[in-house]
Amino acid sequence: MNGANFVVHALKEQNVTQVFGYPGGAIMPLYDALYDGGVEHLLCRHEQGAAMAAIGYARATGKVGVCIATSGPGATNLITGLADALLDSIPIIAITGQVPTNLIGTDAFQEIDVFGLSLACTKHSFMVQSADQLGPIIEQAFEIATTGRPGPVLIDLPKDIQIGPSVAHTLAKLVHSNNYLDNRLIAQAKLMIESSNKPLLYVGGGVGMANAVGELRDFIEQTRIPSVCTLKAIGCIPHHSPYFMGMVGMHGSKASNLAIQECDLLIAIGARFDDRVTGKLDEFAPNAKVIHLDVDAAEIDKLRQVTLSMTDDLKQVLPAITIKPNITPWKKHIATMKAKHVSRYDHPGEPIFAPALLRQLAQSIPGDTVICSDVGQHQMWVAQHMFVDRPENHITSSGLGTMGFGIPAAVGAQVARPNDMVIAISGDGSFMMNVQELGTIKRKKLPIKILLIDNQRLGMVRQWQELFFNGRYSETILTDNPDFVTLASAFDIPGETIETKSQISQALQRLLTSEGPYLLHVSISEAENVWPLVPPGAPNDKMMESIE
Amino acid sequence: MKSLLIIEAKNSPEFLERLLRVCRHRGFTTTNINAETGNSQQTLHITITVVSERNISLLTKQIEKIIGVKQVATLRQEKNIKATA
Incomplete structure (x- = not known):
């Protein structure tokens, strides 16, 4: 050998x-x-x-x-x-x-x-x-x-x-011993939770990576503490959970961002206080004591000084600190905020409104569908308007924000889970960054469904140019995009283009019922922006909700 | 704030690269460094002086994550730091 x-x-x-x-x-x-x-x-x-x-x-x-x-x-x-x-x-x-x-x-x-x-x-x-x-x-x-x-x-x-010749090696049997939790810290955490009037869970991607989704859900079920999540933690908390307010941060829900600012105890679980989450760090959760649970000690006090931290396995920690606080007024307030700030999908005219399209898609797909989004406006719309109930079913480039991620990630997901539907949702900018992977889809006959949301712009950059650079659209206009349906057909991927609301239902049906891969190319207006938006350098309660 | 760190690590050809990269990336300027292998050549003993406005714990926690690091000790106070190389 x-x-x-x-x-x-x-x-x-x-x-x-x-x-x-x-x-x-x-x-x-x-x-x-x-x-x-x-x-x-x-x-x-x-x-x-x-x-x-x-x-x-x-x-x-x-x-x-x-x-x-x-x-x-x-x-x-x-x-x-x-x-x-x-x-x-x-x-x-x-x-x-x-x-x-x-x-x-x-x-x-x-x-x-x-x-x-x-x-x-x-x-x-x-x-x-x-x-x-x-x-x-x-x-x-x-x-x-x-x-x-x-x-x-x-x-x-x-x-x-x-x-050259190899040298025999016998795999060692690795033994991972359970750590013993610090009972003093557990008691202190429970006391903080019990004495809090406005506790809030800030759930990050570390929960899924620690395989602690079940423990988190049990914790939420028993404590009834309201929660928000990061982009990477989408799916950790069931979307129908009564006190779950969705994603927090720059494009987070208004209710999430307001709740963060109001809470008196923030329990960060596998989260790292990323700048896209915190906005102006000095004014993030200004009234809150912080319990930080993260396996990486380097994340503790890196950005936010915390009151109490534990770096133990979340699967052990979460059950250990479970205690139900008496927070009825806070929960009522959260429910009111959540109801008051729901997303709206009424939109004038015939042009397709991407959030409504994605909402409709989410209502049409099997529960085990894997969504792989690319990076840009469509990524935020997916995070805001599609509901996913397992973190492994929402795959996106969170930390690095890598355009071109969606199609190849979908390839990997489809190979891994051949019996589940995999949908790649991309924008016209991102799609072109790894378009060659359509060749991989063809070669392996992967039945990936591609939803391409096309505004002929680098939409997120264009949005910032509109809002913060006086409308100087430097190199973000992509009116010279190729004919995407023709491009896909060169890889034996059938597809179609739609541009009006009346075309959506039947087109989604063709997308979802196609036996093999399919490209649904959706033309939308370049003027659509992602809202709300916490402007750079602003605290999370200073959200922009329109151009005005 | 000037800080002196004493690091013990498993000896490897690239360890100093890893260490210096982490120091720079995390916002610390290296002003002095001395590295020696122990008698067995298995262990590297390093003393390093870094300067930054940032809290030194932000760096030591990152250094502790480098694979092969066995121990990191910190001396914070500038007046206690003497030339090490």
């Missing part, structure tokens, strides 16, 4: 069944091993697509996603995907080919110091320097990617080690 065969063997030992990648010179031995090695490889049409497909796979399943690329440009093309996974704490393993060890540092063909490049965009990275390191490194890589705060790990693998 050579090193490349050993890698495939080790991947199988880690229960990896599918990987995403793109071959090239320095990774050819590994591709030879993959040829009949028993791990399915999905050829993406760009390494960035492979990385994002691995992210989609990981997010849709909770398993580790694996992507593979060659040295040099293949490896550098992975970088944005690795950064995306780092910001969103997604466990992926990237394996990159490298020139033979004797050529490293000689500026050989397709040689770049990808290990050096990886330092800023991975949780950890390895350069394999000898065959005997291979087994321990692969084992450590999976361990590091999945434990504590998850994240991406890169393994740079020189070609001579792939070709």
